[in-house]
Amino acid sequence: MPKPQEPLIQIGKLAKQLGITTRTIRYYEEIGLMGPSKRSSGGARSYNRDDVLRIKFILKLKELGISLKEMLTLADTFDTYNQNFDTITPRVLEILDLHIGKVDDKIANLSSLRDDIVNYRSRIAELLQSQSSE
Amino acid sequence: MPKPQEPLIQIGKLAKQLGITTRTIRYYEEIGLMGPSKRSSGGARSYNRDDVLRIKFILKLKELGISLKEMLTLADTFDTYNQNFDTITPRVLEILDLHIGKVDDKIANLSSLRDDIVNYRSRIAELLQSQSSE
DNA sequence: CATGTGCTTTCCCTTTACGTAAACTTACTG
DNA sequence: CAGTAAGTTTACGTAAAGGGAAAGCACATG
Numbered sequence: 001m002p003k004p005q006e007p008l009i010q011i012g013k014l015a016k017q018l019g020i021t022t023r024t025i026r027y028y029e030e031i032g033l034m035g036p037s038k039r040s041s042g043g044a045r046s047y048n049r050d051d052v053l054r055i056k057f058i059l060k061l062k063e064l065g066i067s068l069k070e071m072l073t074l075a076d077t078f079d080t081y082n083q084n085f086d087t088i089t090p091r092v093l094e095i096l097d098l099h100i101g102k103v104d105d106k107i108a109n110l111s112s113l114r115d116d117i118v119n120y121r122s123r124i125a126e127l128l129q130s131q132s133s134e
Numbered sequence: 135m136p137k138p139q140e141p142l143i144q145i146g147k148l149a150k151q152l153g154i155t156t157r158t159i160r161y162y163e164e165i166g167l168m169g170p171s172k173r174s175s176g177g178a179r180s181y182n183r184d185d186v187l188r189i190k191f192i193l194k195l196k197e198l199g200i201s202l203k204e205m206l207t208l209a210d211t212f213d214t215y216n217q218n219f220d221t222i223t224p225r226v227l228e229i230l231d232l233h234i235g236k237v238d239d240k241i242a243n244l245s246s247l248r249d250d251i252v253n254y255r256s257r258i259a260e261l262l263q264s265q266s267s268e
Numbered sequence: 269c270a271t272g273t274g275c276t277t278t279c280c281c282t283t284t285a286c287g288t289a290a291a292c293t294t295a296c297t298g
Numbered sequence: 299c300a301g302t303a304a305g306t307t308t309a310c311g312t313a314a315a316g317g318g319a320a321a322g323c324a325c326a327t328g
Contacts, residue, residue, distance in 0.1 A: 012274060022275085027316060042324050044275050064247050065199060068315075104248070107241055113198055114238070146304060156305085161286060176294050178305050202285070 008038075008046040018055065025055065033058060033071060065106070142172075142180040152189060159189065167192060167205060199240070 015022045025045075028034045034054065037045040047055075061071055149156045160179075162168045168188065171179040181189075195205055 010275080021317080023316060023318085026276095031315095040275095040324095042275075044324085060243075060247060060250075063243060069313095107245065107248070109197060111241060113194060114241070144305080155287080157286060157288085160306095165285095174294095174305095176305075178294080196285095203283095 006048045008040075008048055009052070010040075011045045011047070014047055014052065014055075018059065020059070028055065028058060028068075031068060031072070033068060033075065140182045142182055143186070144174075145179045145181070148181055148186065148189075152186075152193065154193070162189065162192060162202075165202060165206065167202060167209065 009017075011022045011025055015025055025034075029037055029045075034051070037047060037051065040046050058068075058071060062068070143151075145156045145159055149159055159168075163171055163179075168185070171181060171185065174180050192202075192205060196202070
């Protein structure tokens with residue numbers, strides 16, 4: 001039986017929806033971040049909800065500063081993990097912990113830098129203030 | 135009179151101290167992030183405390199994800215600001231506010247992503263748990 | 269049926285932030 | 299004085315993440 005009609009979307013619409021270009025989506029497939037996409041009868045790529053979620057996830061990780069290459073090794077591990085659950089999962093946990101640590105570090109750095117900038121800002125604002133009152 | 139002996143340092147030592155390469159330091163000068171460096175009689179670059187601070191600041195901004203090009207425009211604005219204080223300072227405040235906003239956004243995103251990862255992690259850990267108890 | 273729109277692949281181009289090698293000085297050191 | 303370590307400039311190379319153009323299908327539409 002034919003699958004219950006999945007909502008499929010074409011690359012152009014998807015790109016517009018995500019605010020990226022079609023090139024980017026094809027690029028992610030090209031380097032193996034996406035796995036070969038299903039095609040319509042005419043050969044056009046089509047994406048379902050899972051595919052969309054995956055791309056969104058990639059974009060999120062990217063925004064975080066994780067490189068596409070790093071994502072690839074993560075993806076590899078997850079794929080392996082699908083095959084023999086027991087042995088590989090601890091490794092996945094390790095990787096996740098490592099990334100949590102990295103994220104924590106980044107947050108801390110950003111916060112401290114934020115403070116620096118705020119201080120800088122108020123020093124300048126004070127200067128302006130004292131000037132105008134003379 | 136000769137300046138009170140400033141502590142000067144050569145490029146190699148400085149690079150090692152900062153954990154970067156000499157190429158990087160020369161590159162920052164090359165693109166105008168650093169201004170032409172003073173030279174020893176032999177022509178070797180030498181850096182004082184201010185120079186070192188400046189490079190450290192650059193590295194900090196870089197770690198934050200600000201591109202060298204963005205830093206250049208920031209530097210431009212600050213340099214202009216040194217010349218006619220009154221007119222340019224509001225613009226500097228604007229830029230700083232803008233960057234504070236960006237940093238806030240990044241922190242928020244990272245925090246939410248951190249939560250995602252942590253949740254993911256505990257779901258996997260639970261799976262492992264329930265498996266081993268069967 | 270011509271035309272337009274959106275898709276396809278292939279291929280070369282671009283930017284960022286340096287790496288790296290070549291060829292040459294300067295300065296110390298045995 | 300020969301050697302070596304650290305510096306110099308010039309210039310080409312590289313990895314990452316796509317951009318953009320060319321040439322060709324597929325499908326809808328006046």
